[in-house]
Amino acid sequence: ALLCCKMEGVSGVPRPPEDKETQTVIDKLSVFVARNGAEFEEMTKQKQTGNHKFAFLFGGEHHAYYRWKVQLERASLVQKQIEEQQKQLQQKRQMMQPQQSSGSAAVHPSVQQSVQEAIIQSSIEKAPWQQQNPVDSSSVGGHQLPWSTGDNEPREEQPLVGEHELPDMTEFEDVIVPVVKSCSKESIQNGKNWVFSNAQSPYHCYHISQYLYYR
Secondary structure, three states, X not given: OHHHHHOOOOOOOOOOOOOHHHHHHHHHHHHHHHHHOHHHHHHHHHHOOOOHHHHHHHOOOOHHHHHHHHHHHHHHHHHHHHHHHHHHHHHHHHHHOOOOOOOOOOOOXXXXXXXXXXXXXXXXXXXXXXXXXXXXXOEEOOEEOOXXXXXXXXXXXXXXXXXXXXXXXXXXXXXXXXXXXXXXXXXXXXXXXHHHHHOOOHHHHHHHHHHHHHO
């Protein structure tokens, strides 16, 4: 009723009945007809034949207002359905986003960025990206890595309490070599994926970053 009063002066919008009782009947019936369709309207006509309160169903003074009100209610229902569908679609998209495994420790975004920058910097410093001999994962670039002994024999690492053992750095070297040689988008992405999968703690992140630094 409030909406109708606001739109009285708008071109093409029929004026509501002055009799409030008639307007209430029209407004309520239009909601039911919009929800249940023409069958409900036809059933109401059959039941209310001869009832002057429902004369607007058969034409006459307030029929135009009744038809407009039905269309308004239908449009409102369609809008609500669209909004509900959009809400459900958004919820499905959120559910489809990859969830981090509950058994894995979260990698801080700053650590991810630092590792990515280290990979790119390493590939640049090794231009023209050609290596004649394979690189020993325990000693690279003339530097002895923290987890190897002086004779290049790996020594047993004593992890901190609650930390996992170190990942296989030989496997990491196999991922890094294509980055150094080609610096392709695919090789860089493979390097990032390996780091994000194996850097499960600050302890891991430190040793991976040290490996890249000395390399």
